[in-house]
Amino acid sequence: MKQPENVDIPSERTVYRMMEEIGIWTYVNTLDKKSRKIML
Secondary structure (H helix, E strand, C coil), rough: CCCCCCCCCCHHHHHHHHHHHHHHHHHHHHHHHHHHHHHH
16 A cells, blocks of 8 residues: 555554553453454
8 A cells, every 4th residue: 555645654563552552452452352252
C-alpha cells in the first residue's frame, strides 16, 4: 500500500507501544483472548 504524501503514518509496533502506554493494549488483548475462547 502506498503511503500518502505529507502524512506520517507510524509503524505497527509504534501503535502497539502507544496503546500499551495509555493502557488500551491490555484491554484489547483481554478481549481478543475472550473472543478466541468463544470461537473454539
